[in-house]
Amino acid sequence: MLEGRVVEAATASPVGSATVVLRGTRVGTVANDDGRFVLGGLPAGSARIVVGRLGYRTDTLTVTIRSGDTTRLTVRLQPATAALQTVKVAAAATERDQFRLSGSPSVVSVRGETLKRVPVIGEPDVLRVVQLLPGVVATNDFTAGYNVRGGESDQNLVLLDGYPIYNPFHLGGLFGTFIDETVAEFELLPGGIPARYGSRLSSVLSVVPKAEARSGVHGAASVSVLASTLSLGGTVRGTTSWNVAARRTYADRFVSLLSDRQLPYYFTDMQAHVRHQLRGGGTLSATAYRGSDVLDASLEAFGDSSQAGGGRILFDWGNTLLGVAYTQPLGARWGGDSTRVMQRLSWTGFNTTLDLGDGSLRFVNRLGDSRAWGELSRWRGTHETLVGYEWSGLRTRYDINAAASDDPILAVGQRPSAASVYVDHTVRGARTVTRVGMRGETVTGTGWTSLSPRLSFKWFATPNRAFTVAAGRTTQWTPALRNEQAPIRIFDFWLTADRNTPVASAWQGSAGGEQWFGGSRFVRLEGWIKRYGSLPSSNLFNDPDVLGDEFIVTTGTSYGADVLVRQLERERVSGWIAYSYAVSWRDGADGRFAPVQDRRHNLNVVTSFRPGGVWSYGVRVGVGTGTPFTDVVGQLVRRRYDPITNSFSTGNQDVSREPIGGVRNGARFPLFQRMDVSVTRTKPGKRTWAPYFSIVNAYNARNVFTYFFDYSDNPPTRTAISQFPFIPTAGVSVSW
Structure with missing residues (x-):
């Protein structure tokens, strides 16, 4: 390990933000405000260290690294000035690095700044942007939930800073739980999932929180028609970064000011993230999140009821997350050029309560997930090996009680544990990237164990063109009890697999190609297929008094093709075109049927135009064939x-x-179409103001949400209820 300080040669004053890099590699670090730095993971022996900072001459030094010891160094930089012509400096895009280095096909990364350029409903929303990516289907406007490549909406693993969140939705699924000001970027893996990820069948959505690199206190505040948000962050002594954020809707307060009527609903989000750089080159971080939806109403106040209990209804649900993570480079060990260890501990909770009339009928669902995840990474030449484990202690409760009954109507408690071990090995050759993985899993109380292989192979025909194939098996033992036929996703009851509910599994494969044009534009085409085994599907005719009939077991198949044309966020025009073709069906005891997410053709065009100056414009156009219904x-x-x-x-x-x-699901809704537009005025300065105005469904397309049938007429009539109408929305944010 190398530890040192960068100072000015003449005055010995510290030189902050200097870069310290092992020559010829990507191993490096940045000195803090006091000029101090720690560089771990260096092999023993002679090493060439390059130190530089704008305004100083770059210095190259030779040092000797001793195994198991710390080498200390003081670097004295000479000031230097130079007159330069205009230069344009651009780092390689994340997507370009993924193309060169990753074996995962079809992965899509979106930075936080991109969220602000997509036309919004109320305010920027991670999950609404996910719906616009290839392979993803949203069944209607009223849900921020999403289905990936024919899968169900509960088959997506959603991670915040690497920790799972079970139900990331507000207002019956209308909005997502992520505060946009806290999002640095997110990544969606719709296929070719590495062995380090388990417990879900269809996809992985990983949301990375921002880490404030500036010292002092910085932040952002925003006000929209939906909510107000405040986020703060900073860095202490160059080693500890922190971020906190909070959001609350205020429709209930706003209505009470204008009327004696009630809108007794609101939701809140609170999030915190702390990251500390340790002296040995390791990091210690903590992440916390709490989201809550509350509907607390007296129907008598609406003039609708004067029943027992005052007609009071209480409906609340939300997520809680607490997690800590530790990473530490270990240097050249176990035959590797460098190694690193990672350990995460977390607790995730989801709960929902529906109380109809002060306990006259009460539904309660609780889920707690205590999780430990550890991983050892080793790099040697072109080889990268990950070996890890994951353990989850799950606790679920599903209760139905009535005040008139001394005994519960239904009381179900489950306490299984799930354990997994995995190995993932990647080899990066001159023209290939090969990744081979295996995941072993077991769940107590089910009699089930499984091996899930994962494989991907990428071949570079040219430096800008590559072809990829991938295949693997995924499993899931935490299904959500919901009626997929219902047009609105009100809430989920989460259960775990047992002797009555099987562990779901799926085999999936894909093949495709990717072509880059320069460093900021690419086209990707990929075909895929998924075959499901032992897939639980909600039993629409289950008896609430009978335990074990909540699901019927189905099998099924989904296949299709995705196309992505993307211009990265570098030019005046950026955005993407995403087209998906998909076919899905399920086979159950009653025969074959299409799931509600079986949208055959789906096209989304998202673009942002920045002509220069303070104005920027966004447009989203969506067209899709109808989804099935009964x-x-x-x-x-x-x-x-x-x-x-x-x-x-x-x-x-x-x-x-x-x-x-x-x-x-033998009938289908008509064609879906919608255009959203937005305009933003960003005025930079000591405080950057950015008011925006958006219009959802700009030409008021009458997209069918559901049908209402009236057989009392002769002949019977069918009336269509529409999705979002023309909706203008506005907001403003200020950052400093």
Whole structure:
């Protein structure tokens, strides 16, 4: 390990932000404000160290690194000035590095700044942008949930700083839980998932929080029609960075100021992230998140009820996350050029409570996930090896209680543990990148163990053109109990696999190619296929009093092709064109049917135009074929026989007509189309102001959300209920 300080030669004053790099490699660090630096992971022996900073002459020194010891060094830089012509400096884009170095096909990265350029509903939203990427389907406007390559919406692993979040939605799925000001970037893996990721079938969404590199206190505040947000961050002594953020909706407060009516709903988000650089080159970090939705209403106040309990309804749900992570470079060990160890510990909780009338009927779902994740990484030449483990202690409760009953209607508790070990090995050759992995898994209480191989291979025909194939098996033991037929995703009840509910599995493969044009534009085409085994699907006719019939077991297949044309955020015009073709079906006891996310054709065009100056413009155009639904083909009138009058009547039934459904998901909604536009004025300065204005569904397209059938008319009528109408929205943010 090398430890030292960079100072000015004449005055011995510290030179902060100097770069210290091992010559001929990408191993390096940056000196803090006091000029001090620590560079770990260096092999023993003679090493050439390059130290430089703008305004000083670059110095190259030869030092001797001793195994198991610390070499100390003081670097004295000479001031230097030079008159330069205009130069343009641009770092290689993350996507370009992924193209050269990663064996994962189809991975898409989006930086936080890109979120602000996409037309929004209320405010920028990570999950709304994810819906616009290739291979992703949103079933309707009213949900920020998403389905990836034919999978169900609960089959996506969502990570915040590497920690899982089970239900990242607000307002019945209308908005995502991530505060946009805290997002540095996010990455979506819709296929070719490495062996280090498990517990979900379809995709991995990894959200990386910002790390404030500037000293002092900096922040941003924003106000939109939806919520107000405040985020603060800074760096202490160049070694500890911190960020905190909070968001709250205020529609309930706003309505109460203007009317005696109520809108008794709000949601809040709070997030914190701390990262400390240790003297030995390691890092220690902590991440915390709390999101909560609360609907607390008296229906009597609306004039709708005066029933027992005042007609009071309480509905709340939310996520809690606490996690710590430690990483430490270990230098040249176990035959490697460098090694690193990582350990994460976390607790993730999700809970939801629905109380109808002060306990008259109460539904409760609790899920707790205590997790440990450790990994050892070793690099040697062109080889990279990851060996790791993951353990989860799961605790779930699903209870239904009624005040009129001394005993619970339903009480289900599960306490399984899931354990995984994996190895992932990558070899980067002159024209190939090969990654081979294996993941072994088991879940207590199921009698289930599994080996899940993962493989990807990339071949570079030219430095700018590559072809990739990938295949692998994924598994999932935490299904969400929901009615996929329902057009709105109100909430999820999470369960775990047991003797009645099997562990789901899927084999998936893909093949495609990618062509780059320069350093900021590329085209990607990929075909894929997935085959599902033992896939739990919600039983639409389950009996609440019977334990074990919540799911029916299905199998299925999905296949399709994705196209992505992307211009990275460097030019006046940036954005992407994403097109997906997909076919999905499920096979159950009642035959074959299409899942509700089976949208055959889906096209999204997202672009941002910055002509110069303070104005920027964004446009999103979406077109998609209709998703399937179960049509109503008739109506049944329930009648009772009256022996006194010797006649049939409907009696005192509240609903005398019962709809009769046709073939499950045998009909389809019409074509979906929508255009959103936005304009932003950014005025930089000591404080940067950025007001924006957006229009959702700019030409007021009447996209069908669902149908209402009325068989009391003759002939029967069908009325369409539309999705989002023309919606203007505005907001402003200020950063300093």
